[in-house]
Amino acid sequence: MHPFLSPKTLLTRVAAAILLLVLVMVACSFVGTEPISLKAALAGPALSSASPNPDYEILLRVRVPRILLAAIVGAALAGAGVVFQAILRNPLADPYILGVSSGAGLGAMLAVICSVNWTLWGRSPVAVFAFFGALGTVWLVWTIGRITGKFHVTGLLLAGVVVNACFSAVIMFLTSITRSQDVYATVFWLMGNLAEEEAFVLWASGGCVVAGIVALLFLGAQLNVISFGPTDARSMGIHVERVQFVALAISAFITAVAVSLSGLIGFVGLIVPHAVRLVLGPDHRQLLPLSCVAGAIFLIVADTVARWIVAPAQLPVGVITAMAGGPFFLILLIRYNRKVYWLS
Amino acid sequence: MRRWCVLLALFVAWNLLGYALFRPQRIDADVRAPNASHPMRIVSMAPNLTEILYALGLDERVAAVTGDSDYPPEAATKPRVGSFWLPNLEGIIAKRPDLVLSLDIPQQRSLAARLRRMGYDCLVLSIWTVDDLFGAIETIGRATGQHIKANALASGIREDLVRLGRTRAGRDRPRVLWVVQREPLRVAGRNTFINELIELAGGENAIGPTLHKYPPVGAEQIIGANVQVIIEPAMMGGDPAEQRRRALAHWGRLASVPAVADGRIHVVEADAVSRLSPRLAEGIQLIAGCLWPAEGGE
Numbered sequence: 001m002h003p004f005l006s007p008k009t010l011l012t013r014v015a016a017a018i019l020l021l022v023l024v025m026v027a028c029s030f031v032g033t034e035p036i037s038l039k040a041a042l043a044g045p046a047l048s049s050a051s052p053n054p055d056y057e058i059l060l061r062v063r064v065p066r067i068l069l070a071a072i073v074g075a076a077l078a079g080a081g082v083v084f085q086a087i088l089r090n091p092l093a094d095p096y097i098l099g100v101s102s103g104a105g106l107g108a109m110l111a112v113i114c115s116v117n118w119t120l121w122g123r124s125p126v127a128v129f130a131f132f133g134a135l136g137t138v139w140l141v142w143t144i145g146r147i148t149g150k151f152h153v154t155g156l157l158l159a160g161v162v163v164n165a166c167f168s169a170v171i172m173f174l175t176s177i178t179r180s181q182d183v184y185a186t187v188f189w190l191m192g193n194l195a196e197e198e199a200f201v202l203w204a205s206g207g208c209v210v211a212g213i214v215a216l217l218f219l220g221a222q223l224n225v226i227s228f229g230p231t232d233a234r235s236m237g238i239h240v241e242r243v244q245f246v247a248l249a250i251s252a253f254i255t256a257v258a259v260s261l262s263g264l265i266g267f268v269g270l271i272v273p274h275a276v277r278l279v280l281g282p283d284h285r286q287l288l289p290l291s292c293v294a295g296a297i298f299l300i301v302a303d304t305v306a307r308w309i310v311a312p313a314q315l316p317v318g319v320i321t322a323m324a325g326g327p328f329f330l331i332l333l334i335r336y337n338r339k340v341y342w343l344s
Numbered sequence: 345m346r347r348w349c350v351l352l353a354l355f356v357a358w359n360l361l362g363y364a365l366f367r368p369q370r371i372d373a374d375v376r377a378p379n380a381s382h383p384m385r386i387v388s389m390a391p392n393l394t395e396i397l398y399a400l401g402l403d404e405r406v407a408a409v410t411g412d413s414d415y416p417p418e419a420a421t422k423p424r425v426g427s428f429w430l431p432n433l434e435g436i437i438a439k440r441p442d443l444v445l446s447l448d449i450p451q452q453r454s455l456a457a458r459l460r461r462m463g464y465d466c467l468v469l470s471i472w473t474v475d476d477l478f479g480a481i482e483t484i485g486r487a488t489g490q491h492i493k494a495n496a497l498a499s500g501i502r503e504d505l506v507r508l509g510r511t512r513a514g515r516d517r518p519r520v521l522w523v524v525q526r527e528p529l530r531v532a533g534r535n536t537f538i539n540e541l542i543e544l545a546g547g548e549n550a551i552g553p554t555l556h557k558y559p560p561v562g563a564e565q566i567i568g569a570n571v572q573v574i575i576e577p578a579m580m581g582g583d584p585a586e587q588r589r590r591a592l593a594h595w596g597r598l599a600s601v602p603a604v605a606d607g608r609i610h611v612v613e614a615d616a617v618s619r620l621s622p623r624l625a626e627g628i629q630l631i632a633g634c635l636w637p638a639e640g641g642e
Binding site for chain 1 (some may be wrong): 348354366429438451463557
């Protein structure tokens, strides 16, 4: 455990990060392909009965929902990334490592191929199938990992890699037999993309992600001990298996929520936890909340760039997270080289 | 344990409150007739829809198009609202459209659903076959108050197709291999609109029924298929002459294939043959030109 982390320092850092998040959200609301005026936007939804107010609609029905969505997805992916790295004790772990990506991809592909038309709570079938595909795959990987026995973490990782490979092959097969337009649609989905969502979807998924992160915070101290190794943790009286299961289940749940909202946005869950760890140290009581806020900020900025950089067109946000996030992370890695605990 | 119970209770309460405040709306994805009978600010979300609008003489009423709408050339001067795959919702709203035309693909269906939630009229058109194209032209005609022009356009295209078909009635059908991608090799299968175009041009797809729409095939199948003509659509922005030179070099390995032995390898302009648009007859002419070069496609 980090010896210098007092509750006061922790609270100050979290509060500062949240303040920064709010500032970034406000700033990004005014960046986009169409110039808008705040005064005009605040005039209300309709200029007259027959003419709606475009500034209001662009700000409050397009940009703000999208920024909130980016915050929810970014926080979920970064938070889940922290937990996966801690439990699997592997610096390469990310939220997708236990099969979430291929499970969600397969679910999305099936929804597209079967032309499913019903919706669940306002969510499209692709999102619903992706959500259950992701959760189902993590459950499958967890079960296989348990069967492999003693070296549970190694078993989990191997099961994750193999299930990912198998499902990816099924996705490739389905891709090759599907109508080409649908294939492209799914490929764009796999690249990761953010779009405006309904208020209820934002409300409910925001609730799921925040509740998940708070639940993971309850486990922060135990995760610190587990990241030193299961034997040490057991000797300190921690139910390693139970903590691992609960933490993985919650992380898989918030990842599945994120994936069903935005497709597979890569890199956030891998580099944000590492970046925060490099700069501020590995204590999970701090790493988890700060990674969530940093993930939210990172994805909001990346999505704003994606909305605006090739205007009037847009890019999938996954392209920006990987292209900008990679070099940024390498700079941090070199700069804070001496602070890398896990990689040294 | 108590804090977990509190968290769970708060979570349930939060969702119930959310449900009470913002009851979710159904995503309405079906094709629905728009409200305005004479829309004056139309946004087209696909290049072939843009072509239909221009063919119906609605150029003045087109407010914006996608970045890939490049035909007719005037369409490229209209404001752009993202691309076919990544539409820019902000840009669409800023154009104040009274009708948005989109295709029946997942991205555009969800775009239409979002626009409808905000109260914009959207028409989602499913254009996968030649028959769908006629249906779409008539639907767009009704939605824009141009049904007479639309009927005339559709029947004009139908007549062209009948005329083209009549010229080649009773003749042998050349076996055509339509190459979508050379490495690895993928070709158009039977269950595609390209197959329809080949048949309307008087040819026959050399590839039999397959599980895939655009099946990957091997040299063995090509040799066995007795291919008489190989056609490749030109790559976007590429030089067709250079592409044909490369195609000849590539296929040179399979000298026993009749198309290769006779040098009947063609590169055709991609837009006319890859979009289901009012230029359909033109596309079929292009293909017929490859099948019967001496007759110039007639």
